[in-house]
Amino acid sequence: MAVFNRKQNTIKKRVTIEGIGLHSGNQVKMSFNPAPPNSGIVFKRIDLKNDPTIQAVVENVTSTERSTTIGVKGVKVKTIEHLMAALSAFEIDNIVIEIDNDELPALDGSAIKYAEVLEKAGIKGQKVNKDIIKIKDNFFIKSENTYLGVFPADEFKINYLLKYEHPKIGTEYLEYTFDKNSFIKEIMPARTFGFAEEIEKLKRKGLALGGSLDNAILLKENKVVNNLRFKDEFVRHKVLDLVGDFYLNGPLVGEIIAIRTGHKDNHKMNQIIKKEINNF
Numbered sequence: 001m002a003v004f005n006r007k008q009n010t011i012k013k014r015v016t017i018e019g020i021g022l023h024s025g026n027q028v029k030m031s032f033n034p035a036p037p038n039s040g041i042v043f044k045r046i047d048l049k050n051d052p053t054i055q056a057v058v059e060n061v062t063s064t065e066r067s068t069t070i071g072v073k074g075v076k077v078k079t080i081e082h083l084m085a086a087l088s089a090f091e092i093d094n095i096v097i098e099i100d101n102d103e104l105p106a107l108d109g110s111a112i113k114y115a116e117v118l119e120k121a122g123i124k125g126q127k128v129n130k131d132i133i134k135i136k137d138n139f140f141i142k143s144e145n146t147y148l149g150v151f152p153a154d155e156f157k158i159n160y161l162l163k164y165e166h167p168k169i170g171t172e173y174l175e176y177t178f179d180k181n182s183f184i185k186e187i188m189p190a191r192t193f194g195f196a197e198e199i200e201k202l203k204r205k206g207l208a209l210g211g212s213l214d215n216a217i218l219l220k221e222n223k224v225v226n227n228l229r230f231k232d233e234f235v236r237h238k239v240l241d242l243v244g245d246f247y248l249n250g251p252l253v254g255e256i257i258a259i260r261t262g263h264k265d266n267h268k269m270n271q272i273i274k275k276e277i278n279n280f
């Protein structure tokens with residue numbers, strides 16, 4: 001681990017965004033507010049008594065099933081990963097996100113609406129330095145079907161391999177070097193996806209209740225029901241999720257190799273990196 005820095009950023013003015021939660025189906029309103037240096041990314045549940053807050057940090061992750069949830073003392077916010085990816089692209093370190101429900105809005109299933117609203121808010125530089133983690137060692141975790149490795153590099157690079165039995169997905173591979181403009185254009189519009197056969201099962205578990213063709217790519221039998229935005233939209237979305245999850249540790253410089261991974265693997269690796277940061 002090594003550390004170098006840039007200046008911290010917040011947003012210039014308050015902006016709002018609303019929609020329905022993918023898993024809960026609830027109507028949600030959020031507002032983004034400027035915040036002072038070193039205050040971090042903070043969610044504020046304004047629908048609850050005393051407006052409890054939750055810091056978006058690795059230690060507060062409480063669930064990684066289908067999406068990333070953070071919580072403190074039973075107060076939660078679910079599905080934070082697309083917004084986290086957007087904050088990462090805009091290098092926003094300090095922000096207060098007021099939310100009136102327990103899950104972020106699904107919007108169009110991608111992160112592109114967050115790019116639009118953050119453009120509107122504007123970025124404000126702050127005078128305090130932000131540490132950036134530079135990976136100096138090799139770390140990896142693996143299971144029977146998944147692999148996630150993090151290695152030293154001079155940039156933030158992601159190599160992602162996705163493989164599904166579904167004939168319309170099959171194997172997709174993306175080598176991507178992170179930079180704000182390409183992230184907004186090439187990665188942030190990529191939408192989440194679901195399989196029709198699985199959706200009934202998810203609904204019985206109380207998940208995907210707000211899912212529709214407006215906020216997810218639907219795969220049914222041998223076809224994709226809606227039109228794809230990119231030929232390899234699935235792997236692009238996996239990269240979006242990964243970048244969002246990794247931003248729980250703040251900005252990072254290193255190379256990631258990911259094979260068939262998800263939120264659970266991202267969280268495990270985040271914990272390893274966090275331990276290294278604490279030991280540094």
Ligand SMILES: [Zn+2]
Nearest residue numbers: 081192237241
């Ligand atoms: Zn996602």
